[in-house]
Amino acid sequence: MKKILVVCGNGIASSSIMQSVLQDWLNEHNYDATVDKASLMDCDANKYNSYDLVVSSTKIETSGVTTPIIVGAGLITGIGEDQIYDEVEKVVK
């Protein structure tokens, strides 16, 4: 099963929204994947690399990250969400 990590500033609001929206989308499309959330401050390259995909509210500049990273603020505003889901689909299917 694929593992997705959703991250934002302090793991309170933005990541909760993104996690819940993403989980709904995965369920709707019958993809089996887990979505965890975390605060950017608690994450290092090793943590990111233990996931198949990282969806972040903002750009991540941590070096040594090999896992694909998507900026997912569009899941909150609805702007560009189709592109975000396309990227997610590439990883989970």
Add this chain to the structure above:
Amino acid sequence: MDIQVTDTSEEITTTSEAIQKSGSILLEHEDIQKDYINACISREKDFPTGLVLSNGMCIAMPHGKSALVKKDAISVVRLKNSTADFGRMDDKAKGIQVSLVFNLALTSGNKHLKVLRKLMSVFQNEEFMNQFAKADIEDAQKEFESVMNDNG
């Protein structure tokens, strides 16, 4: 859920002034501990919460740790005579001029996800947002309260 919509005619131009304003309302209503205001301001520096919505409107949703929150609340401030400079959530190097501040105060727990999902659907509802930005303050308060407290 305590919902407060306020207009200000003050010349508010910075993130910090904007959050002082929205936070003072949360404090008056005993929704938060005093330190919550500074927690929101300092968080904004590292992880800004400014968003450009699909209708082009610029908003921000400052928030901080649940530990400093006494009860779930949202303080919305409509800036009438100025815009406040906030960083963009998706790229903090970019600034936006915000005219609506949604200062969230959320206790931990499952309830807050419901609140956030509702807030998100409000942000994505162009018609509602256009209306909300220009409605009379009483109507804005009533409409926002009704959509956030709607259990459907």
